[in-house]
Amino acid sequence: MISSVLSSVHILQFEDLSGSELFDVLSFAAGKRESLRVAAVFDGAPIPARDDLLEALGRVCTVTHFDRVEPNPKSEDIQSMFGDPSFRDVDLVLGIGGGSVLDSAKALAMLASNGGALDDYLGNTPTRKIEKKSLPLVLVPTTAGTGSEVTKVGVYTSATGRKYTLGSPLMAAHTALLVGSFLDSIPPSLCAATGLDALDHALESIWNKNATPITRKASEDAAIAVLTHLPPLYQAIVRKDKDRRALQKRMLVSSTMAGIAFNMTGTAAGHAISFILSEQWHVPHGLACAFTLLEVFDWASQNEETRSSLARIASHFYPEVSEQDRLVALLRDRIATLMKEMQIPTTFGALGVKLREEEIEPLFERCFSDPKMHNQLPPMQGPDLYSRLSSKL
Numbered sequence: 001m002i003s004s005v006l007s008s009v010h011i012l013q014f015e016d017l018s019g020s021e022l023f024d025v026l027s028f029a030a031g032k033r034e035s036l037r038v039a040a041v042f043d044g045a046p047i048p049a050r051d052d053l054l055e056a057l058g059r060v061c062t063v064t065h066f067d068r069v070e071p072n073p074k075s076e077d078i079q080s081m082f083g084d085p086s087f088r089d090v091d092l093v094l095g096i097g098g099g100s101v102l103d104s105a106k107a108l109a110m111l112a113s114n115g116g117a118l119d120d121y122l123g124n125t126p127t128r129k130i131e132k133k134s135l136p137l138v139l140v141p142t143t144a145g146t147g148s149e150v151t152k153v154g155v156y157t158s159a160t161g162r163k164y165t166l167g168s169p170l171m172a173a174h175t176a177l178l179v180g181s182f183l184d185s186i187p188p189s190l191c192a193a194t195g196l197d198a199l200d201h202a203l204e205s206i207w208n209k210n211a212t213p214i215t216r217k218a219s220e221d222a223a224i225a226v227l228t229h230l231p232p233l234y235q236a237i238v239r240k241d242k243d244r245r246a247l248q249k250r251m252l253v254s255s256t257m258a259g260i261a262f263n264m265t266g267t268a269a270g271h272a273i274s275f276i277l278s279e280q281w282h283v284p285h286g287l288a289c290a291f292t293l294l295e296v297f298d299w300a301s302q303n304e305e306t307r308s309s310l311a312r313i314a315s316h317f318y319p320e321v322s323e324q325d326r327l328v329a330l331l332r333d334r335i336a337t338l339m340k341e342m343q344i345p346t347t348f349g350a351l352g353v354k355l356r357e358e359e360i361e362p363l364f365e366r367c368f369s370d371p372k373m374h375n376q377l378p379p380m381q382g383p384d385l386y387s388r389l390s391s392k393l
Helices: 002-006 019-030 048-057 075-083 099-114 188-206 213-238 245-265 269-281 285-291 293-300 304-317 324-341 357-369 371-375 382-390
Strands: 010-014 037-041 062-066 092-097 137-141 153-157 163-167 175-179
Touching (some): 010 245, 019 048, 037 099, 048 062, 092 099, 099 153, 175 245, 188 213, 188 269, 188 285, 188 304, 188 324, 213 304, 213 324, 269 285, 269 382, 285 293, 293 382, 357 371, 357 382
Parallel strands (some): 010 175, 037 092
Antiparallel strands (some): 153 163
């Protein structure tokens, strides 16, 4: 993974991970081996490899479990875990799970160093700022999508019900562990949603006002990797192929590559829109991002630099084609076909959302108070967004 040189996070890859190997990583990150105290953050997802690993780790150091994590993690749940007396004296935070778990672990490690309440750090006018480096943090993703293991940001639902992105280089993990076996139990639907989240990360880093030649190269490589490895992994999971560890490792790497890319630029319109879907109707994050992926693709394709990037991605799959417009169209068709094969809902009705056209603007106008929306190239205004959403009724 060449793009790892762009990340401050140590990235290690394993097909499987033993308790002794994990203890070595944690002790190096914490700077101590004797009497190591670990806060293990996870959720209720059935992941036998995680449970076995934590049991083995508990035999060589003190491990306290913190599992009050839900999708779109709530600040009140994180605050409750932070206030638990058993968290007070931990040396290191270990997050094992999907994006919500990893983001929760980030918040706990940040609060351990900076104090206060998480809500104080959220929103466009926070009352507190992150000033100190987080407690040593090791993150282990169990889905291939969020890239949270290598980013400096977390996404949290405040007490008001709004979702906010909180970011600082001081929140970044010390180490990320990519373990192929942790995807053994992932269902096809979750593979699809998280995989498209990774693709969206790569693409939103391209059609982004903060993009540079370096970030575009990282983003293009990430998009190619996701589009190469996600389709065969999804099909292997559908077929229940047992011999798919290599694909799982490759998709984990692809997701991490996308995380490295958007960590440098931030995301754009698709993620700003997705926050409304999650706040209003509790749509899972990956599906919420995929919901408008094609519409934002079409809008972003108006930008010449973006078109050049998209054509370079497409040329990897269609080397015989040289005309830019044709390459961009082929890439869009490839993504649309993949979404259809993975049964991704692309209308409000298919998403299970009942909505009238006159409700779109009042609900989605708050996208424009989200800084991510203003990263979009070309810039998107209200009528541009509302007309595209209306087409999905």
